[in-house]
Amino acid sequence: xxxxxxxxxxxxxxxxxACGYALARAGREVLVIxxxxxxxxxxxxxxxxxxxxxxxxxxxxLKARLCVEGRRMLYDFLRTHHVPFDKCGxxxxxxxxxxxxxxxGIMAQAEANGVEGMVALGGRxxxxxxxxxxxxxxxLSPESGVMDSHTYMQALEGRIADTGGQVVLNTEFLxxxxxxxxxxxxxxxxxxxxxxxxxxxxxAGLGAQKAAAGIEDYPQADIPKLHYGKGIYFALSGKAPxxxxxxxxxxxxxLGTHYRRDLGGVARFGPDLRFVEAPExxxxxxxxxxxxxxxxxxWPDIPDGALMPDYAGVRPKLHxxxxxxxxxxxxxxxxxGIEGLVTLFGIESPGLTSSLAIGEEVACxxxxxx
Numbered sequence: 145x146x147x148x149x150x151x152x153x154x155x156x157x158x159x160x161x162a163c164g165y166a167l168a169r170a171g172r173e174v175l176v177i178x179x180x181x182x183x184x185x186x187x188x189x190x191x192x193x194x195x196x197x198x199x200x201x202x203x204x205x206l207k208a209r210l211c212v213e214g215r216r217m218l219y220d221f222l223r224t225h226h227v228p229f230d231k232c233g234x235x236x237x238x239x240x241x242x243x244x245x246x247x248x249g250i251m252a253q254a255e256a257n258g259v260e261g262m263v264a265l266g267g268r269x270x271x272x273x274x275x276x277x278x279x280x281x282x283x284l285s286p287e288s289g290v291m292d293s294h295t296y297m298q299a300l301e302g303r304i305a306d307t308g309g310q311v312v313l314n315t316e317f318l319x320x321x322x323x324x325x326x327x328x329x330x331x332x333x334x335x336x337x338x339x340x341x342x343x344x345x346x347x348a349g350l351g352a353q354k355a356a357a358g359i360e361d362y363p364q365a366d367i368p369k370l371h372y373g374k375g376i377y378f379a380l381s382g383k384a385p386x387x388x389x390x391x392x393x394x395x396x397x398x399l400g401t402h403y404r405r406d407l408g409g410v411a412r413f414g415p416d417l418r419f420v421e422a423p424e425x426x427x428x429x430x431x432x433x434x435x436x437x438x439x440x441x442x443w444p445d446i447p448d449g450a451l452m453p454d455y456a457g458v459r460p461k462l463h464x465x466x467x468x469x470x471x472x473x474x475x476x477x478x479x480x481g482i483e484g485l486v487t488l489f490g491i492e493s494p495g496l497t498s499s500l501a502i503g504e505e506v507a508c509x510x511x512x513x514x
Contacts, residue, residue: 178314
């Protein structure tokens with residue numbers, strides 16, 4: 145049977161485009177559809193643009209493996225395709241002596257995950273790197289950094305086009321049905337167009353659960369509940385105080401409100417974590433007090449009135465308030481029983497860092513099933 149598309153990917157964010165790039169490199173004809181007017185307008189446009197080392201995640205988890213593999217692949221891609229980045233390194237800080245045991249646990253986890261170059265620092269050593277930092281101890285992750293995620297996505301789009309693939313905007317996924325002899329029939333909007341694909345990848349971020357629910361024969365009980373984890377950011381007026389990324393110890397369900405200096409030299413803090421009923425992107429000025437409280441634990445000298453509302457993002461979390469953060473979900477036919485289909489759920493941090501490795505993972509599943 146001939147198909148209109150070899151592989152159709154739903155979602156033109158960093159992960160969807162990375163899947164398209166991996167599949168195109170594997171010789172597949174790729175079609176990426178995006179309901180919005182631009183690539184990367186969803187989760188990918190509202191994150192920290194941090195390149196994560198892979199410190200925190202349970203050994204053997206998808207997050208641990210794909211973050212470490214993806215980060216190595218990512219730096220190579222950024223260099224090769226002239227995408228701006230800054231391998232500035234990250235300090236994870238304990239601000240009190242009673243936090244140092246948790247810091248040691250993160251160090252052990254990082255080493256178990258194969259993270260290169262980790263260094264345990266005393267408070268004086270940490271302050272020699274960042275004189276304005278308050279820390280009783282710290283970990284240095286030299287493999288961490290920041291990047292230009294939009295230029296990265298443009299580069300991925302370009303590589304897909306170079307292989308004859310397409311990224312089609314303003315095209316919404318409406319549903320799909322498995323075909324009797326393999327492949328899927330896919331329905332798209334706004335004009336109710338139908339086309340066939342040998343394989344289908346759902347990389348729709350906040351829309352992944354809705355997309356999966358629209359696939360005929362998909363086991364509805366296996367679709368994880370979506371929780372909206374909102375995080376806001378504040379920018380600093382004035383000179384950036386640190387060169388390194390600075391992270392406090394993780395909070396339950398997230399890495400905590402951290403500091404970064406972006407590629408333009410602007411200092412930003414965030415995101416916090418608050419669960420909301422639906423995506424919304426207001427930056428509530430009333431939350432600035434909690435930001436000052438958090439920041440002053442590791443930067444006591446932040447001036448009053450220095451924080452300005454910046455932007456907000458919403459993460460597609462698979463856990464609710466008070467629950468631990470679960471692993472990525474990359475479900476192939478072994479999970480849902482539909483040949484040629486891969487669904488991705490809960491691809492939040494470190495999804496950007498992991499994106500190229502996620503793409504390779506998806507390509508392997510597709511190679512085995514379609």
